[in-house]
Amino acid sequence: MSVLQEGSGETNDCLVGDSVNVPNNHLLRGPEVGTTQDRKGQNEPDCEPRSGQGSRRNARKHRPGPKAGVARSLGRYPFLAEVKVYLRDVRHAYAESTFVEIERKLPYIHEVLLLLKSRNLVGTMNPNKIGQLEIGAFVDWMNAKDGLRTRPLGPGYQKKLLQHLGNFLAYNDNNIIDRMVRKKQLKRPREPTIPQSSFDEEELAAVIVALEEAADRSLNALGVFGHAVFCGFTGTRPKEIRLANRSDYSENYWELTVYHPKGENAWADPRTVRVCSPGRGFVADFMGLRARELKRRGIQDGRDLPLVPRFTKSGVEQWPDNALHNVKCDVERSLGLRFDFRKLRRSYGQNAFDKGARMDHVSKAMGHATVSTTQRYYVRARSAAALDEIDRVYAVASVDSIRADCRKARCSE
Structure with a gap:
């Protein structure tokens, strides 16, 4: 049973692609803090579950089309409906690895929004209408506020999710994330600086x-x-x-x-x-x-x-x-x-x-x-090298010479 429909008694199927089994505590647990355990998608759903697929599929065959002059309905899952259009249009604008990441994360964000909607924390799933309430609830979920998660997501992972969500909403003429940042209502997560190791010349030569x-x-x-x-x-x-x-x-x-x-x-x-x-x-x-x-x-x-x-x-x-x-x-x-x-x-x-x-x-x-x-x-100033450089600078003008110059200056006055 999916987390999003806990207690509903309905069987969940995928809206797109093949069916997957989503762990019950997946959205409440997530990756470890400070990590992005999503490279192979082991912590993310491949697609969005829904219930009653067979009966709705048969009913859709006999459903009348939209009337002239009436806006097209996005259906029960407006977010995923627009995700399909977005992925089709931007496919050639990204490298293959980046596109696969986007293709994986947007359905994951959709499942999070469904969870928040089931708890009455968001008012809409329509990308054109998502506003400050929905973004605020999504950020609170990432930071494990009000018991929405057992632990917060790492800042690097939060940054990626907000970036992909912001690009998707901007594609739908909704710049709510940029507006919230400009008004200081939202602070983009900053990925911590991770020390990067390297070989010195001897170690490099030994490997080669x-x-x-x-x-x-x-x-x-x-x-x-x-x-x-x-x-x-x-x-x-x-x-x-x-x-x-x-x-x-x-x-x-x-x-x-x-x-x-x-x-x-x-x-x-x-x-x-x-x-x-x-x-x-x-x-x-x-x-x-x-x-x-x-x-x-x-x-x-x-x-x-x-x-x-x-x-x-x-x-x-x-x-x-x-x-x-x-x-x-x-x-x-x-x-x-x-x-x-x-x-x-x-x-x-x-x-x-x-x-x-x-x-x-x-x-x-x-x-x-x-x-x-x-x-x-890639490249950092090593602490030892920085201290040696400071010692070299101060060695040019020693403390004794500075004191002597000060005494001469006072005597000349």
């Missing part, structure tokens, strides 16, 4: 050496080694390397032109990155292993071949995202390592900054539109 030794024996490890080398010594994203061709890389200048910034269906300008000097030997080793395998298979190294190819029985292809992730996990287990391509990318930026590179230059090399993105998620 272990991967290179495995790449000499395994073709799967060779693919992981290639992605790790370019992520760790050019600061590129793994999806950018996965989509790169051989023609994009110049061995004479150690430069790689990224023609697919941020991966598929992402809008950004191409940029050129350069292999930093500590990684050039590793990159040369990878290109040697790559050429050796192509020669063994009798394949001509053409410009259209992937930069980091996946060798299969049928030939050479680009690495699929899921396959690369699974192979990386297998390599980690076999070598007893723990690493992440994104951590290697962060290590590139952090090590460059620690060596004295300016933050805006690091941000530009990593392909960020603003320095704030680099500072928030």
